[in-house]
Amino acid sequence: MRSTFFCIDGHTAGNPVRLVVGGAPPVRGATMGECRLDFLERFDWIRTSLCFEPRGHDQMSGGFLYPPFTPDADIALLFMETSGCLPMCGHGTIGMISFGLEHGYIQPRTPGRLRVEVPAGIIDVSYTMAGARVASVRLSNVPSYVAARDISIEVPGLGPLTVDVAYGGNYYTIVEPQGGYTGLDGMSAPHLVELSRVVRALVREKFKPVHPLDPAIHGVSHVLWTDLPSGEGADARNAVFYGEKAIDRSPCGTGTSARMAHLHGKGLLALGQRFIHESYIGSRFVGRIEGEARVGDFPAILPSIEGSAISTGFNTIWVDRDDPYWEGFQLT
Secondary structure (H helix, E strand, O other): OEEEEEEEEEEEOOEEEEEEEEOOOOOOOOOHHHHHHHHHHHOHHHHHHHHOEOOOOOOOEEEEEEOOOOOOOOEEEEEEEOOEOOOOOHHHHHHHHHHHHHOOOOOOOEOOEEEEEEOOEEEEEEEEEEOOEEEEEEEEOOOEEEEEEEEEEEEOOOEEEEEEEEEOOOEEEEEOOEOOEOOOOOOOHHHHHHHHHHHHHHHHHHOOOEOOOOOOOEOEEEEEEEEOOOOOOOOEEEEEEEOOOEEOOOOOHHHHHHHHHHHHHOOOOOOOOEEEEEOOOOOEEEEEEEEEEEEOOEEEEEEEEEEOEEEEEEEEEEEEOOOOOOOOEOOO
C-alpha cells in the first residue's frame, strides 16, 4: 500500500518546516488537543515516516492544516517533529502560516490577521506581506510561566548545576551560565546534545510538570541553554535541545516564550519590553511581553513572537509499505 503526501518544505530562521497540504489523516476529537492524542494513537507512523530518515532527519518538524473547531478561528494546526506532536510550536507556526498563505491554503477572514487553533489553545496571529511573500509573522503565544525554580542536579563533565523549568507551550529546563557551564562559545552541537540528554533525564527524575489547565500537556521535553548575545542589537542567545539529537536552528518560539517568562519572574524583563533572542546559528526572533495572566496558581505572561520563514520547494513524498524503512528510523 502506498500513501502520498504533498508537502511544502522550507525553514523558519534556519530550522526546517515541512507543511503537509495533501494527505493529512482524518483525526477524531472535539478540540485540537484531542485530535493530537488521536493522531499519536492511530497515525504516528505518518510523523515517523515524514520526519525520520530516510525522508527526514533529526531536526525535521512541520505539521498539518485542519478546519478549526472554534467558530471564530480561521485555521487549525497540528504539529509534528522527531520528538512527537507538540502542543505548540512557534517556529512551526511561523513557517506553516507563511507557506499556507503564500500558496493559497489559508484564506484569512481579515487580511493581515488570523485566529489559529492549536493543541495548546487559541493563538492570534498578525502578518505582513512583501508582494506575494509573507515578510513576517507575529504570534501571540499561549500564557507562559515558571513551573519550578532551583532544581539541583549533578552533571558528569559539568558538575553541579541549578536549573529552572518554565512553560511556553512546552516545558523547558533552563540552564544559565554557572560552574562548569561558562556559555555557548566553544560548545559544539554534538556536545550540547550529549549534555542535554543527561540534563533532561536528571531533571525528569526530580520534577514532573503537569499543565494546570490541560493534564495532557506534561513532562520536560526541551533543554534551553542561555548565554549573552554574540551579535549587535540582540538581548540574549540560546541553544535549544529537543527530540533525541536536535539543536534548534531557530531561537525557538515556545522556548523564547518560556525564557521571557523566566526573565520576567526574575525582574529582568518588563511588561512591553522588546526581547531580541538569538539562536545557536545567529538567527533571531523578536519577543515581547504583551500582558500578564495566571495559569492555575502560577503568575504568567502573555508573550508574542515575531519571525519570518522561507519556502524552499514542493515535495511529493511516497510512503510505500513494501519499503523496509517505510516507518522511518533514527540512528542512536
